[in-house]
Amino acid sequence: MxxxxxxxxxxxxxxxxxxxxxxxxxxxxxxxxxxxxxxxxxxxxxxxxxxxxxxxxxxxxxxxxxxxxxxxxxxxxxxxxxxxxxxxxxxxxxxxxxxxxxxxxxxxxxxxxxxxxxxxxxxxxxxxxxxxxxxxxxxxxxxxxxxxxxxxxxxxxxxLTVLLAVITAGGTLLAALGARLVAGRVLRPVRQLTDTVEHITATQDLTARIDVHGRDEIARLARSFAAMMAAVEESVTAQRRLVSDASHELRTPLTSITTNLELLSEGPGVADPQAPALVEQARTQTRELRDLVNDLVELARHGQQHLHTEDTRLDLLAERVVARIARRGPQATLRTDLAPCLVHADPDALERALGNLVDNAVKWSPDGGQVLVRVAPDGTVTVTDQGPGIPADDLPFVFDRFYRSPTARSLPGSGLGLAIVKQVAEMHGGRVTAEPAEHGLCMRLRLPPAT
Structure with missing residues (x-):
């Protein structure tokens, strides 16, 4: 029925x-x-x-x-x-x-x-x-x-008995017919919603939508369904793009490692004078492959798990990140200007995001350049380098997954570090932007301060 x-x-x-x-x-x-x-x-x-x-x-x-x-x-x-x-x-x-x-x-x-x-x-x-x-x-x-x-x-x-019987039967029949006619109009959005769901089930077309006007429960259900389908479509599209980009990025180091191993297996093998160089190339590609896998795992972890938030001193967290990166002996000089700031965040996720920002600034800084890390009391972290900067056409895409500007494709990296920063910022109710600086680029991470 x-x-x-x-x-x-x-x-x-x-x-x-x-x-x-x-x-x-x-x-x-x-x-x-x-x-x-x-x-x-x-x-x-x-x-x-x-x-x-x-x-x-x-x-x-x-x-x-x-x-x-x-x-x-x-x-x-x-x-x-x-x-x-x-x-x-x-x-x-x-x-x-x-x-x-x-x-x-x-x-x-x-x-x-x-x-x-x-x-x-x-x-x-x-x-x-x-x-x-x-x-x-x-x-x-x-x-x-x-x-x-x-x-x-x-x-x-x-x-009187006949009259009441006629009124009861006639009223019931008229009410049923009226209810059916009204239900046809009232339930039209439900029918459209059902048709849309069946269409999506049969065709896997996630772009199908239903447009319903009104403020009743059915209209709200239709709008919620449309919003859900938009979110599902965005998620599936992002997943497909991630799988496609990841397969492309994984293919390069795997191909290089396979080629080097095949060269080592031919001829004199490790006695070949070129063997050390081939081994070093394989190690480099292995490290890039490891970093890429770690970044993918990081993206998946922050996208699926709940944050374990607590009151965190943002200035102390930034100080720890800068100290760790400074111990690596980078070619750039790290300077800090850290004002006390308390935020409610996941310390591990936020430390990874800050580390990615500083690592990106160090990578682009010239030898002897400076990287300034500043924390403001309002929950804003700025990381400014003295590198070549980013062209204005590339600024809107620097936080996309696997996006690498033409000038960065020759440098090591997976193109996922800044995407992780954006994801962590959004999960904390903040945002991250890239702005041209006087000599380089300024990355600005804004988080809501703890109340």
Missing amino acids: TLRNRVALAGGTVVFAALLLASLVIYPSLSAGLHRQSDDVLTSAADRDASQLLKDFKFKMEQMEREGTRLTVPTSPVTVGSTQLQFVAPPVAAGPGGGFLPVSSHDVEVARGRAPAYFQDAEYEGVTYRVYTAPLSGWDGALVRAAIRQSVVSSTLDR
Whole structure:
């Protein structure tokens, strides 16, 4: 069953339950009201109509007596409007009585005023009546019975039952149809989202998107899905580019090592006068291969693991990095200007990023040049060298993976060091930029200071 049909079924079910509940409340209420109204009519007839009818009989009796004849009160039911009246003249005694019902001992008690008036149902001439028995006002010891056909109330209740059934069925059907029509419009983004997911599953096309307007939950879901797909596409593209670039970078040192080993295996082998040079070249290529693998592992580690952050003195960390690199005896002179600065960061990741910045500056500095490492209290680290700088066209790409400017391709390196710096900066909520300096290049790493 489709989601649209489920919504229609749910809407129809809710409306059906509401209408059914309303019917179950309305029907007993109206039924009780109609029966109460019918009883009020009988009570009024037994009181007002019977009294008026009795007065008419008394007037006629007096007139007939003056004329020398005699008139008696009828004991058979008399029709008055929608009701029928029956009189039981005194003395009231238990027996057949005629009319709707025989006279019972209870009726005798009612006539004498010892019992209250009461209602009962009775069959008379094949018709069911609602009968009200009460003492006759104005005639001591007499009874009056007022009766009305039960069909007057039952027919109204039957019509009410049919009406409620039609309303319930019609309302349920209309609600289901309306819910299905509305669901078709409301769930259109869900259908588009489903089509997009199926398209991506079938074609692996990560560029597919869905454009939904609105602020409801479905629109938010569609926008979240679009953002997720954009992130997945970017991640997959970056992964493919990384694999492609890494395979290209790995191929060069592996080819060189293989070639040198093949040359050593031919001819006199290690006795060849060129063997030491070939071994040294193989060692150099092995070191480059090791550095490349380490950089790839570093990128993967920082991209997949959570940072273990703590309050870290950025100035002390930079001082330790500079001291370590200075022990290697680089051709450049390292100078520092370190102001106390506290940041909340992963010390290991941040030390690797600072080391890459300083190593890059040393690599590009000429013999006898200077590299200045400065830490500001606002969490900014600047590393300035006196090298040849970077062309303006290359500045936007210096932090891309495996990017190496034409002038740097003859130098050792993998092109991943500055990419690691950028990744570490972004993971800490900061950023890194490259700016031309007066004599060289200035790398600026900005991190949010600890609060």
